[in-house]
Amino acid sequence: MSDSAASSDTQARAASARQRRMTTRASVKIGEKLAGGIITVGGLMVIVAVLGIMVFLVRVVVPLMASGELQGNVRYQLDTGQDVTWIVGDEFQTIGLALAAEGRVIGYHIPSGQEIRREQWDFGDATVTSVAGSLGRDRIALGFDDGTVRFATLGVDNTSTARRNLPSGLTTLDARDRALDGRVFTEVGTGDFRTLEPIIELGDGEQVSDFAITAIDYRIGGTSDRPVFSFATLDSDNQVRVSRSRVQLNMMTGEETTTTTTTELPPLGLEPGVTPTGVLVSGNADRVLVAADNGFVFRYDLRDADNPELAERIRVADDGVGVTAMTFLTAEDALVVGTDAGDLMVYFRLQTGTPDTTDGRELVRARTHAQMPAAITDISEAQRGKEFVATDAEGNVWVYQSTADQILFQLQRSGTVTTDSIAMLFPRSNGVMLASRGGEVEAWSYDVPHPEVTLAVLFGRIWYEGYSEPGFTWQSTAGTDTVEPKYSLVPLVFGTFKAAFYAMIFAVPIALMAAIYTSEFVDKRVRGTVKPMMEMMESLPTVVLGFIAALVLAPLVEEWIGAVLLGFFALPMGLMIGAFAWQTLPAPVALKYDGFPKFTLMGVSIVLTAWIASRLGVTLETLLFSGDFKQWTTGRIGTGTPFMFLILLPLCYFVVAWGFRKQFGHHYRDLIDSMDRSRAGMIDAGRWMALLAVAMGLSLAVASLLTLIGYDPRGSFIDSYQQRNALVVGFIMAFAVIPNIYTLAEDALNSVPGHLRAASLACGATPWQTARWVVLPTAASGVFSAVMMGMGRAVGETMIVVMAAGNTPIMEWNIFSGLRTLSATIAIELPEAVRDGTNYRILFLAALTLFVMTFIINTGAELIRQRFRKRAFNL
């Protein structure tokens, strides 16, 4: 019974065994397919994700470079009757207002040209001969042929009307707009109606001259509570005057009184036949500029209002070429000048080294824009940004972006071309309106999303207003509306490399030495403790490191800078002295205490040296740096010799040691070999000190020589000290990078086959010789990629630099100054950037640049790595 059961069991097992051999179970097959599928999909997803990020970045960035798009162009004739002297349009390009010389004001619907309002100002017998508007164009000053000046408001008021409050009896202007009583209603998305209403008010007059006012400029300065109205006039007698009006509110009566003071400026001293063509006044009335048709611009200095003087007379155009138009760009530092030869130039008022002027400043040509085909007839600046529109005698209407030095649009008048047309840019810089004297109006609307951005702006030297020379500047948010943001990525790329460079200077030697130490010199147990500890270092959040760097290390280093500098030299020396002291011990003693006691002694010697360095730091400063290192770095005291002495010392030591080895190496070896251990140790220590002394002498000699020939490190890689500096960043960032480099390099060294190491050791090589000549060359490719991975990490590192680098986008290698990296900029500015705005897109460009940089570093590293690898295995 039991026998048969056993035999059937055996049979069944045999049968199942046979079955197992014949087929694979379905679940195994499915599992195999599934795993293959999932892995493939996963891999593809990774590729897609990386490419997707790239595509996303590019998509955000590309519109920066997009050229503008013309959206509309209208032309019609207004019934102005008389000469049009001024036009203004609102920011929605809905209502335009035109003023004729004898006082008729026409309000019209810009898209359709229909008249919606008509007023008549009473000028008496006088006729308007010149008009100037404040920056927003809505407050104007009118100059008359009888020498009077009157103020007026010609603008558009913007309110909102709910649908239920919409009045009846509206006339339809076009598909979008409806009008009633001169008001225009535009439905906006929310169901409300934007209500635009012309403001047409004529103010008081002021007699400033006995002659006709031929040119006028008008600015509103001061504060919004207590504005100061300044205007400069030029009369037909070529007299220039500046007037300032102050509005004072009588507290008792609530009455406003305007007091105007007019100053006559010194005569221009023009030769007969030369006519001034324009006048400009700055917002606080401390500068007046006059252009003349002999190609000169005159600059008055009015900082002392009671004592105005003609500060400068400068030829801006060739002989025989007259200045026909000029205007300030916003901020009033840049002067755009147009000539009858079609030239457009931008001048900055700068404090130069050798001015011929009375106030120490002069107008310097900063840019020459593309020339227009015919004489410039009018230049009108934008209310925001650095755009302006210029018209020429042949009907060309070109819109420029001055800083980026590009032409945004080249428009051509389609109607009658006249030389006396008036042009304006709409407040949002998204359109141009132009009116000829005869009342023919032409308007264009367009869209240029980022007019101020070109490749040259992002990566080239740009001469910004207020700067004395072209340069790379990053200043994405300006203090005031009139200052433009500056978007050069170069200082950020520079800062990124600077931070990475200084981090690598600290990280690479330490990490590689540590890797060699644990892979070649210690047994597995020590390695098993050290390696996880180094890896734990990596898990420290960089925000904590940055915090420590900024709040602990930076002030500490600042206070103890002398000691820190000394430490760089004292620590290696302390260790060397310790090593030599160990050498002099008798061999049995040395062997007995080889393990832990030696280690402890090393630690003690490090601590002791650090302590000595901290005591002697001040002495070092007194001895070498005239008592104050931070003062010394500014270059005001002392010479460059002491610092160069310190820098050159290690180099000199290597030269001296190499020379010694070359000359006396053999004899010295024989000598040492013939002695016992401790005597040899003493002799060797003596040799070391002698070499060090010689090296110090050599270093001092070279440093003095460098000073003699006029080289001073201050101003290049050493300059004035800032608390948040590259030294601190480099040090702490090295802390973050070391585990990366260490782990990878250690793995690479460790993966060198043991039989090579054994072969070298069996040849009688020391562990160091083995590491240096056999292990390192074989692992070179891995070690190199470890360094490059560390570099990649340092380049992309964010939190440490945000917190400790000071974030100053300056371009100097000075180890004691701050820096601003691409990644820190993105982290700082992106939360504040308006979505799809210029800054937003440029930050994405910064991200893309970072991406490309790391891509190039990694690719380069990989190529070099391949070469190393080839060499290691092929020679």
Next chain:
Amino acid sequence: MSDTLEFEPTAYHVKKSNAGPALDIADFNLWYGEKQALFDNNLEIQKGQVTALIGPSGCGKSTLLRCLNRMNDLVDGLRIEGTIRVDGFDIYGKGVDVIALRKRMGMVFQKPNPFAMSIYDNITYPLRVDGVTKKSILDDTVEHALQQAALWGEVKDRLNDSALGLSGGQQQRLCIARAVASDPEVLLMDEPCSALDPIATARIEELIEELKGTYSIVMVTHSMAQAARVSDNTAFMYLGRLIEYGDTDTIFTNPERARTNDYVTGRFG
């Protein structure tokens, strides 16, 4: 084998050389941590002769070989007892310069392991780590060592090519040349032919024949035929114990110990 715990004392019938012993291993015990790997080994390596260490895998023959130039030093938890004397001084004694010792004991490994350098640099490596930089000395050494290793004719025109471009047999002969370049007294060979084809093996064996006399050679081998062919004396080890040590012919034809007989006749191993 059920009688593993019962061991008779080692049987000796060594063919002595005229020059006396090169190495004297006495009462040598070795532990890896708690595990003992060598038990009371006593043997004298004869100067100018080839001594083969044979035995089944794990019997401790490689361990013993690596003790002779202290290549085992870096192994964790290694502990030894007993002495190994070279010219009367104990290589495990206090204050022994291991680096200097290794220069007296050239070593050739199981797998050819030339460095990723040129042939020339491979051979001069033992001299360069010693600080020799003089070109003429280096050149002489390279030629001499390569001739000793019977490789000179094959590579003399491409001394600056990578050593890794050589065939396996050539690489191993290069390693022998490297080992003799530092002019050692003893050559330690750890299964030098196990990674080579029969033709290359034959060449190495010829080479060993030529080198013996100049150097005392200690060779670990798995191939009993090879031991029989090239060695003067053979030591049979089993489970860390030296079972029999003596004249190669006697070991292979008429061993004193039954276990030796079982092994050389292929009954186990």
